[in-house]
Amino acid sequence: MTINKELMKGSTVILILTLLDRKPMYGYEMSKEMEKSSSGVLTLKEGTLYPILHTLESDGMVESYWSSGEGERKRKYYQITKKGQGLLKEKQREWISFRTAVDQVLGGGPA
Amino acid sequence: MTINKELMKGSTVILILTLLDRKPMYGYEMSKEMEKSSSGVLTLKEGTLYPILHTLESDGMVESYWSSGEGERKRKYYQITKKGQGLLKEKQREWISFRTAVDQVLGGGPA
DNA sequence: TGATTATACCTAGATATACGATGCATCCAC
DNA sequence: GTGGATGCATCGTATATCTAGGTATAATCA
Numbered sequence: 001m002t003i004n005k006e007l008m009k010g011s012t013v014i015l016i017l018t019l020l021d022r023k024p025m026y027g028y029e030m031s032k033e034m035e036k037s038s039s040g041v042l043t044l045k046e047g048t049l050y051p052i053l054h055t056l057e058s059d060g061m062v063e064s065y066w067s068s069g070e071g072e073r074k075r076k077y078y079q080i081t082k083k084g085q086g087l088l089k090e091k092q093r094e095w096i097s098f099r100t101a102v103d104q105v106l107g108g109g110p111a
Numbered sequence: 112m113t114i115n116k117e118l119m120k121g122s123t124v125i126l127i128l129t130l131l132d133r134k135p136m137y138g139y140e141m142s143k144e145m146e147k148s149s150s151g152v153l154t155l156k157e158g159t160l161y162p163i164l165h166t167l168e169s170d171g172m173v174e175s176y177w178s179s180g181e182g183e184r185k186r187k188y189y190q191i192t193k194k195g196q197g198l199l200k201e202k203q204r205e206w207i208s209f210r211t212a213v214d215q216v217l218g219g220g221p222a
Numbered sequence: 223t224g225a226t227t228a229t230a231c232c233t234a235g236a237t238a239t240a241c242g243a244t245g246c247a248t249c250c251a252c
Numbered sequence: 253g254t255g256g257a258t259g260c261a262t263c264g265t266a267t268a269t270c271t272a273g274g275t276a277t278a279a280t281c282a
Contacts, residue, residue, distance in 0.1 A: 004121055004205055004209075005121075005239095005240060005241070005267095006120050006121030006239095006240085006267080006268070007120075007121035007122065007205070007206075007209050008121070008239095008240070009117050009118075009120040009121055009238085009239060009240070009268080010116075010117030010118035010119070010120060010239090011118065011213055012239085012240080014213075014217070015213065015216055015217075018216055018217050018219070019216070022219065026259075026260090027259070027260065027261090028258065028259050028260080029259095034216070037215065037216045037219055038212040038213075038215055038216050039212065039215065041208055041209070041211075041212035042209075042212050042213070042216065045240075045241060045242080046241095046259090046260080046261080047240070047241050047242065047243085047261090047262085047263090048239080048240050048241065050260075050261055050262080051239090051240090051261090051262085052239095052240095054261090073248060073249065073258075073259075074247095074248085074259085074260090075258095075259070075260090076259085076260070092217065094118070095118075095213070095217070097152055098118045098152065098153075099210055099213075099214075100152075101149035101150065101152035101153050102122055102125075102126065102149075102153070102206070102210075103210075104148065104149055104150065105126055105129055105130070105145070105148045105149050105153065106125070106126075106129050106203065106206070108129070108133065108148055116238095116269070116270075117238075117239075117269090119268095119269080120238095120239085120267090120268055120269065121268080123268085123269080137230075137231090138230075138231070138232090139229065139230050139231080140230095156269080156270065156271090157230090157231080157232080158232090158233085158234095158269075158270060158271070158272080158273095159268085159269055159270070161231075161232055161233085162232090162233085162268090162269090163268090163269095165232090184229075184230075184277060184278060185230080185231090185277085186229095186230070186231090187230085187231070
């Protein structure tokens with residue numbers, strides 16, 4: 001089951017920051033992890049992911065470095081910064097507020 | 112408090128249909144009611160609302176009629192159709208699924 | 223009476239965002 | 253050595269929403 005993509009808008013950033021708040025990850029990994037973490041409901045396409053990562057990096061929300069493990073294939077890891085954690089907290093509050101409001105309207109019942 | 116507008120995308124249709132599922136309403140009324148129903152968190156701008164209503168109408172999800180009360184100002188009322196109620200049910204399921212998935216990712220904790 | 227405000231409808235253009243398509247390179251299994 | 257999975261990335265397109273504006277009527281108040 002895949003969600004109407006429009007619903008995803010506005011929530012991708014918080015989802016990405018949440019993944020990175022657990023541990024540094026590389027893009028491809030994040031894409032797979034998102035699907036796993038959400039039981040296959042949410043997908044994070046690469047065409048969506050990379051532009052957002054680059055924006056977050058230029059805004060100082062995440063930092064990146066290339067992996068240097070010997071014999072390993074090169075991977076670009078992203079990790080969240082202090083500033084990014086602040087943004088995450090803010091977005092978490094926003095999500096709760098939004099979710100609550102929608103549920104409130106949906107559950108309002110006949111007037 | 113106003114929500115990041117991007118979060119709204121994808122959920123406006125379900126919110127509009129929900130309001131109309133309670134009773135027929137006119138545009139301006141819906142705009143005000145949305146704010147009230149969500150405790151001021153969600154706003155439904157007219158520039159957003161009317162195009163959506165027109166689309167829903169041409170898709171047979173809602174029907175409209177002009178009010179004819181004597182001495183009353185003219186208002187265009189919208190009411191939900193059977194087909195619209197079907198769409199609403201579908202979108203409700205979708206919302207639950209989406210909300211659950213996001214909460215699941217956010218609440219995942221450190222890996 | 224005249225001016226201001228709230229109500230009530232609507233459209234056009236700008237903007238934002240996600241996705242599909244695509245490209246390139248590396249690594250592993252057969 | 254070929255194919256498929258991995259891994260990074262960009263570009264064009266589609267679509268939803270907002271800002272800003274336009275029109276008109278009713279109510280309120282000086």
